[in-house]
Amino acid sequence: MATAQIDINTRLKNQLTGRVTGLQFSHTDQAKTIFDIADRYAVNHRALKAGTGLFAEGEESDSLYIVLEGWLFLHRILEDGRRQILDFALPGDVIGFCGKEKSPLTFSADAITNAVIAVIPLRHVTELLRNDTASAMMLLRAGQEALLGAFDTLTDIGRRTAREAVAHFLLRIHRRSIESIGPDQDRTISFPLHQEHIGDALGLTAVHVCRTLRKLRNDGLVEISRGHLRLPNPDALAEEAGIYDFEDTDFRLAS
Amino acid sequence: MATAQIDINTRLKNQLTGRVTGLQFSHTDQAKTIFDIADRYAVNHRALKAGTGLFAEGEESDSLYIVLEGWLFLHRILEDGRRQILDFALPGDVIGFCGKEKSPLTFSADAITNAVIAVIPLRHVTELLRNDTASAMMLLRAGQEALLGAFDTLTDIGRRTAREAVAHFLLRIHRRSIESIGPDQDRTISFPLHQEHIGDALGLTAVHVCRTLRKLRNDGLVEISRGHLRLPNPDALAEEAGIYDFEDTDFRLAS
């Protein structure tokens, strides 16, 4: 069991390391190092079946998690059932670090697909901070990356129309998938999200996401089929999202 | 000039240290250590007039900033002028750390009131990570704290009504102000935000914020006057926000 999971880890690292050639810079290095951190500091791996939870709001956890394989989502549920998805987590992403011991988590994490997660207890994080400056910097960056992602979503929900928000969301997920899993084939990525996931991430209903996607599909900007997403014309889609020249610049930029 | 600013810093620390007596635990310690970090690693202080910018989207910055005095807001502006406020920054908050050098910032930070900011260059952050494990942990926590705040706002905008969101927002700001500036007098805090700030933070128009605040005021839940905010009945307001027993639990919890 443990060895099988380490194989998965190693395989992912190789995939990512193999990618360095074609690409320019640091994101790839970062992902590599995140997996190195998982290698060196994880006490065990957790294999989750699709639909099961990694942790839930209210639980106490003194661990940090690194996704090795699969897609998860972080969310919060209100009393009456309204759900807000806060983020998605792909391989190489760090989640669940609340910083303090003994304080309850304020959100839940569930697996969308089958997933493998490296578990790093807080005491190993302390050790990492003491002995491994480069990894500490990686961790800081990962946190900041997550914050910037939340800022993107905030802008999508707060100040973009449904059409703009969905377009922007798909571009971001597409980019993250490529950065995490590796280059896409013909602009196509594996895409396990349901319309309800998209809606709950963007503050929309699944019905409205459906209508919005239909229009984007009719306009030839998006293709979704059996768990795969293709963006035939990312530039045109970026224009819909209210972003221009997104190939050149970091398309997180609003203008 | 430098001495005057250090005096401000010292005074703030004393205020916070003085608070330890009445309260239970780590938040206070954390704030103290954030100011210690500012003391030890800042190369200089910047004094900002109300309404001026600390940095703007698109600029490159290899510094991290710690607010010593005043209120700031972080925001992003879309092409057509729509604005999303991403977060507010109060004394003790850390902002602007993008993690990578030479990459442009993806949001702006402006001062709401006059403000004093400690500037820590990235090379000092590296030094901090290498030599000062406790401070490194503080920095990680501060980042996580910001992420959790963004998650709160995400839930407000995405899944709460205007009334719930405004109630929740005021409770959070009230709490942050107390944690940062010190205990309030008679449930009253200094509150420099305009209705437009609240609207841009919550994805609403200033007009709708006005109407929502009026109703909350008519219900005796909120009092706002000349830059001050009073929450006469936090428990009742928390109920409006869809939170119960918020005195006992971390009211970041949705349920």
Next chain:
DNA sequence: CGCAACCTTGATCTTAATCAATCGTAGTGG
């Protein structure tokens, strides 16, 4: 085959946006 998810589409309703004045108050210059 038949059920269970999920997606799709239509009709109607609600929340919040937009448009448009008006009011209050703090500052400014004469």
Next chain:
DNA sequence: CCACTACGATTGATTAAGATCAAGGTTGCG
């Protein structure tokens, strides 16, 4: 001291984006 100005808060009338309610329609799987 007082008109004048500017900016923010307020209120009303109207519109629009997206929610809600209600059927079907697909797809995949035991």
